[in-house]
Amino acid sequence: MYPENLKYTKDHEWVKIEGDKVKIGITYHAQDALGDVVFVELPEVDDEFEAGESFGTVESVKAVSDCYAPVSGKITAINEDILDSPELVNSSPYDDGWFIEMEVTDSSELDQLMNSEEYQKYLEEEE
Amino acid sequence: MTLKKTPLNEIHKELGAKMVDFGGWEMPVQYKGIIEEHNGVREKAGLFDVSHMGEIWVEGPGSTKAVQNLVTVDISKLVPGKISYTMMCYPHGGVVDDLLVYKMEEDSYLLVVNASNKDKDFDWIKENVSGDAKVTDKSDQTAQVALQGPLSEEILQKLTDVRLSEMGYYTWKWVEIDGAKCLVSRTGYTGEDGFEIYCDPQDVANIWNKILKTGGEDVQPVGLGARDTLRFEACMPLYGHELSENITPLEAGLGYFVHLDGDDFIGKDALIEQKEKGVPRKTVAFEMLERGIPRANYKVYKGEEEIGYVTTGSHSPTLGKSIGLALIKSEYAQKDSEIAISVRGKKRKAKIVSKPFYSRR
Structure with a gap:
């Protein structure tokens, strides 16, 4: 449920490092806690965000949740598929349900993210 | 504070329900997912634990x-x-x-x-x-389950000798279900046909399990999440949202259930006065014309003027649209007129539509 090749944030997002870019989505836990995702709002390509800044929202039938940029950078791509088919966030949180791709400004910010094991420990503590 | 539990609490957990605090009760909000459960009730049947009532x-x-x-x-x-x-x-x-x-x-x-x-x-x-x-x-001393959806009668009929087809909407009968005496009424809170079954707390687990077993593929347990989206599409009010101490039945659009020319009741004089003077606010149904989901308490605008607030808003599983109910100044309550909903600071266009969003055929 929490792939080893990804990094994780305390806001329940995953980060996949691909060279100087990162792909970002929400974790299995986040989509499970939200329930059926029915709406996603994403930024536009070339928008810039500081680490910790809200870049979009994800809404389920019952809940609204902000998405936060895990690192600082510029948007290079967004997943338009989840705008029309938000259920992909539930059915495929790590693949078809990705949210955004960013160019990382400061790669040292990546060091502060959790690995799979640390994230799972974090989840246990949060329960 | 310890949450109160219905007699079916353990059964919900065994079925994999997500439990939440609802008015001091630990209740199932969903089992498999709100949308699947919602559609199950619209198309077949769903079983709700409403023992907290x-x-x-x-x-x-x-x-x-x-x-x-x-x-x-x-x-x-x-x-x-x-x-x-x-x-x-x-x-x-x-x-x-x-x-x-x-x-x-x-x-x-x-x-x-x-x-x-x-x-x-x-x-x-x-x-x-x-x-x-x-x-x-x-x-x-009373437990209650609700069986709702077009296949409800067929499923419940297999468990009793009372001819359910003869029961009209908003009537009740004493009905024996698997040896237990129950009060069964043809009522519900989903906009579908269905029954509400009141029984002794000792009998409710057996009745719950028997209905699920008898219904098989045609029935599934449904949590409070889908109960809310189902009632909302049918424009049935929820206290604390469409109704409150600060909202009159006339403002909520429930004048049909207020008989001002009959016997006296508490509040009648105030309601007569409100009707004579003109009801200041009305509850309207709207659908979003722009992206965004309206939520309870979001502000409603006409141009720059704030004219009211959203009482319930959601994505509608049946219609596949974002819809809402709002309590707004009466002068703006015309059908087809355009309003704006402030969705987290951004005004999004919406249109007033007829109530209800959904009614069964």
Whole structure:
């Protein structure tokens, strides 16, 4: 449920490092806690965000949740598929349900993210 | 505070339900998912645990007069076996609670009230009942499940000899289900056909399991999440949203359930006055024209003017659209007129549409 090749944030997002870019989505836990995702709002390509800044929202039938940029950078791509088919966030949180791709400004910010094991420990503590 | 549990609590957990605090009760919000459960009820059938609801009895020679003084409908026409949806109001016209009144016998009424209001309601009823009527809170001695959806009759019929096809909407009967005496009414809170089944807490687990087993593929357990989206599409009010101490039945669009030319009841004078002067606010249904999901308490605008707020908003599983109910100034309540909903600081266009969003064929 929490792939080893990804990094994780305390806001329940995953980060996949691909060279100087990162792909970002929400974790299995986040989509499970939200329930059926029915709406996603994403930024536009070339928008810039500081680490910790809200870049979009994800809404389920019952809940609204902000998405936060895990690192600082510029948007290079967004997943338009989840705008029309938000259920992909539930059915495929790590693949078809990705949210955004960013160019990382400061790669040292990546060091502060959790690995799979640390994230799972974090989840246990949060329960 | 420890959460109260219904007799089905363990069963919900075994079924994999997500449990939440609802008005002090630990209740299932969903089992498999709100949308799947919602669609299951619209297309086949769903089973709800609603044992948290309050059951208050008013009995005795003075009971008819006592109940009439409390509720907005004319109950003189109610005969044993019939049920009426109604509201209790404060003297200023705001709503204490909405409820079902079951006429049990000539001098006996069952009032089914919202779980989160039960203690308040019981106090209100006791305070305002005078004369020869006895008020008893039997909520702890009563369990309740609701079987809702187009296949409900077919499923429940396999478990009883009483001919359910002869039961009209908003009527009740004593029905034996697998040896247990139950009060069964053709009522519900989903906009679908269905039944509400009241029984002894000791019998409810067996009844729950028997219905699921008998219905097989055609029935699934449904949580409070889908209960809310189902009632919302049918534009059935939820206390705390469409109704409250600060909203009158007339503002909520429930004038049909307010009989101002019948016997007196608490709040009647205020409601007559409001009707004569003109109801200042109206509850309207709207659908979003732009992206975004309206949520309760989001502000509603006409141009720059703030004209009201959203009482309930959601994505509609049946319609696949974002829809809402809003309480707005009456002068802006025309159908097809455009309004704007402030979705987290951004004004999004919406259009007023007819109520309800959904009604069964």
